[in-house]
Amino acid sequence: MPAQILSGKEVADRILADVAKEVDSLARSGCRPFLAVVRVGDDPASVAYVRGKRKDAARVGILSEEHTFPEETGQEDVCALIDRLNREEGVHGILVQLPLPPHIDEEAIIERIAPEKDVDGFHPVNVGRMVLGQETFLPCTPHGILMMLRHAGVEVRGRHVVVVGRSNIVGKPLANLLLQKREGGNATVTVCHTATPDIGSFTRQADIVVVAAGRPGVLTADMVREGAVVIDVGINRVEDPSSPRGYRLIGDVAFEEVARKASLITPVPGGVGLVTRAMLLWNTVRAARLAQERRGG
Ligand SMILES: Nc1nc(=O)c2c([nH]1)NC[C@@H]1CN(c3ccc(C(=O)N[C@@H](CCC(=O)O)C(=O)O)cc3)C=[N+]21
CATH class of the missing domain: 3.40.50.720 (NAD(P)-binding Rossmann-like Domain)
Structure with a gap:
């Protein structure tokens, strides 16, 4: 018997509907989830993925901004941007699109992201928490x-x-x-x-x-x-x-x-x-909610 198809679109649509509800409830309490995406170089696949992520974000009412650097950008410039995004209260999630160009130290960049804004779940602190079965952003x-x-x-x-x-x-x-x-x-x-x-x-x-x-x-x-x-x-x-x-x-x-x-x-x-993209937005909303709770909202 031929296999049934397990559609990612069906699952993603359901998750995005839940995310949209959560975005509305946050927005009513004065918090608009915001995702910052960082991209270095112009790998066509990365450009396409980031476009997809931002399209989904817009669909559920999450704000997003894209920061793009030319391929030859140095480590320090990327770090400086991450430092700024870490400090920015209105930014709830930071995603640095991988892979990065070979002259950039990927591990160092990931570790630079504040764990509470690491909506990819790639920071060593979040990976450790995941392995231990603690609450965290799941990849x-x-x-x-x-x-x-x-x-x-x-x-x-x-x-x-x-x-x-x-x-x-x-x-x-x-x-x-x-x-x-x-x-x-x-x-x-x-x-x-x-x-x-x-x-x-x-x-x-x-x-x-x-x-x-x-x-x-x-x-x-x-x-x-x-x-x-x-x-x-x-x-x-x-x-x-x-x-x-x-x-x-x-x-x-x-x-x-x-x-x-x-x-x-x-x-x-x-x-x-498609489901990967939906989970990113799920994490972004969670980051926003946690940030709001920390501020006593
Ligand atoms: N920091 C970071 N986080 C990531 O989550 C991450 C990353 N870097 N680098 C690359 C991989 C890959 N990835 C995909 C996401 C969506 C589709 C996707 O939407 N695929 C559509 C079609 C995409 C198209 O048409 O090009 C589909 O399968 O139907 C694919 C791949 C996320 N990644």
Whole structure:
């Protein structure tokens, strides 16, 4: 039986509707959530993602501003802007679009962001809090994946989830969230990566496979069990002269063949990416609410 499609748009729309309600209630108490986005250089994919994030923000009534630097900008200039945004009371969330150019120290930039404005959940303080199971800003993609599974009624408790990829923004935090002893967690988790000799031998044992490897065709039909749930986090641009933009987006999963075997699968585009954007705005509203509470509002 061909797989059902788990639509990111459906999940994102629901989350954005909740976010919009929360924005309204904050606005009535005199606080308008505000997101500052920082971008260095003009990587076309980054330009496109930031445009998407700001479009969603506008749709739910969140204000946003974009700060762009030329590719050759130095570390100090980016730090100076972050320092200023940290001090600005009206700025609730700060997102520095990654990747940064190679001459900029990404870790130092992330650590510069005030943890209470780190709506990406990338600051070491927030990562530590997440691993310990404390309240914090959860990283948007992993959190979005949990929301998609919940929306689809997929219980992860006691199931075997195999994550392919160990990045700091997806694989590592997702594996952590899945194994936490609470609602949405309690899974048995295996993480495969570039040094895993036979990834298929692990993914074939999975009830749920999440692929965040950053390379097309990493997961093929022979690597999944009949009826498995497949979450595709990859977004790869491939040349396509027949498309108006000259390229199209594909995931890391060989979609057609895997969809014939899986019970449920996320598409690309229209999948995890859209929910990632919604979770960013969710975090931004939360940052605004927490800031208001700190000021005694
Ligand atoms: N500081 C930081 N935070 C991030 O959250 C972050 C980042 N840097 N750098 C890059 C990755 C990637 N990412 C995506 C977000 C939305 C879509 C998305 O909206 N995708 C749409 C289509 C996008 C398009 O048409 O180009 C879709 O899949 O349907 C994709 C990818 C966030 N990231």
